[in-house]
Amino acid sequence: MLFDVAPKERREDLYDRERELQELRDALELGERLVVVYGVRRVGKTSLVKAGLRELEVPHVLVDVRELYYAENIIRMQALVSRVVEGFRRQLRWYRRMGFDLRSALRRIRRIRVGDYEVEVEPGARVLLTSLLSELDAWCRRHGMRFALVLDEAQYLRFSNVRYDGVIAWAVDNLPSITLVLTGSEVGLLRDFLRVDDPEAPLFGRYRREIRVERFSREQAVGFLLEGFRELGVTVGEGEVEEAVERLDGIVGWLTYYGYYRAVRGMPHREALARVFEEGSRLVLAELERAIAPSRRRYAAILWAVAHGASRWRDIKAYVVGRTGHITDRRLSDLLKKLVKYGYLVKEGGEYRIPDPVVRRACLNLRP
Known part of the structure; x- marks a missing residue:
């Protein structure tokens, strides 16, 4: 049903996303190892990925990284592994229909128990994500299959003492039967996290397929x-x-x-x-309150000003100063850049605006 408010899992419940689905299909059929799906909030990135993987019958797990961050304010390795294991449990029956033998694939990881209806990590056990992916990759290579790990809202991986960009780069280099699918609605922040154009970054020079999910015309x-x-x-x-x-x-x-x-x-x-x-x-x-918490009064003043029609830098600054006191030009520019990276603002022709009409309505009542 097109009007189902839950994320879609069937191709027929998507509307006019044939190009994006074909991109995802091509990536998986060609054995590509890293796919990055960009798009602003609520354009259907998660639905696209879930429906595409289901249609192609690719065994996969999807982890909502943002939800994990909201729960713990940090992305711990063991918490991420636990979410992957929970994903295994939810899809055991589907795996069996696809011929994906999870018990066999994970038999060498003794701290993970796979039963007929349950998958669990032994209490207190420490299982590395790299070990988990290595075993999945080895099984898939032996049986001519591919496994996809979907990290939804992957930009939140930056909140960790683990270098997840390095983990991703290692997987891309070493696991030919694993496809990592990263999605991000805070497009600028996801790009900052991946740093694919930074010669000093782990992912520099690695091939990735980028799929952009645009809002409807x-x-x-x-x-x-x-x-x-x-x-x-x-x-x-x-x-x-x-x-x-x-x-x-x-x-x-x-x-x-x-x-x-x-x-x-x-x-x-x-x-x-x-x-x-x-x-x-x-x-x-x-969602917004969590994002702007580090400097709430100033972020709120900026968004309130733009929602009420202030679009130029000088007009926004005048309102922010009036509401929150002195702010340097550099600091205001930094806050505006971050709001653009978060996806709450866009900058076009030297003017700022809020692109989402519901976000704009919400910001009308966002008092500094």
């Missing part, structure tokens, strides 16, 4: 809503679809929420739109 957004309503047998006015696209832009996540409220929950058009902004703003603010 106006035509795609209209087509998505019309197809979703048709799928559910719901008739809506053309003006309703036009207004929804005008207000929600091409962010597929918000369009999906609108379709869900309108068609599945049966809300009137205006109420459905209002609910998207209401619920979406709460979700956005929860």
Whole structure:
């Protein structure tokens, strides 16, 4: 169902992502070892990857790195391994259908127990991610298969005393039957973490396939809503679809929420739109507060100013100084650059704006 608000796992539940799916298919069929999927929040990166891997019947595990960071404020190796093992457990039955024998693949790692219905790490055991991936790679090579480890919101790997960029580089160099898929909505921060253009960085010179998931064009957004309503047998006015696209832009996540409220929950058009902004703003603010916590008053002042129409550097600075006191030009520029890297702002022609309409609504009420 196009209007399912959960991440999609079937190709037929995606709309007009054939190019991106083909890119992912090509990477896996060619045995490429590193795939990086970029895209702003809520354009469907996770759905694309999950649906693509399912369709291709590639055994895989997906770990939400951001959720792990929010839980512990650091990405410990053992916590990451535990999440991988949890992913194994959730997909045991599917693995069997695919002919992927996890018990055989991990038999040499004695601290991981694989049963018919459970997979667990022995209490207190220390299992290295490199060891885990090495055993998976060895089994896949013997049986002509490929395994994919998906690290969703991989930019959060930077919060660790482990050099995960080095671990990734080692895997790319040494594990020919493993594909690492990294996704990131904070595009600038993911690029900073990978540092693929830095001669001193572990990943410098390594080949990677980059897949960019863009927001829908106006035509795609209209087509998505019309197809979703048709799928559910719901008739809506053309003006309703036009207004929804005008207000929600091409962010597929918000369009999906609108379709869900309108068609599945049966809300009137205006109420459905209002609910998207209401619920979406709460979700956005929860995420935003974590991101801006290190310098909350100044970040909040910047976002509030831009949300209210201040787009030029000097106008933003005037408001920030008025609300939070003196700030150097360099410090303000650094904060603006970070907000661009987080994806909350874009800079075009010397002007700043908030590209996501729901984020913009949330920032209207973000008091410094």
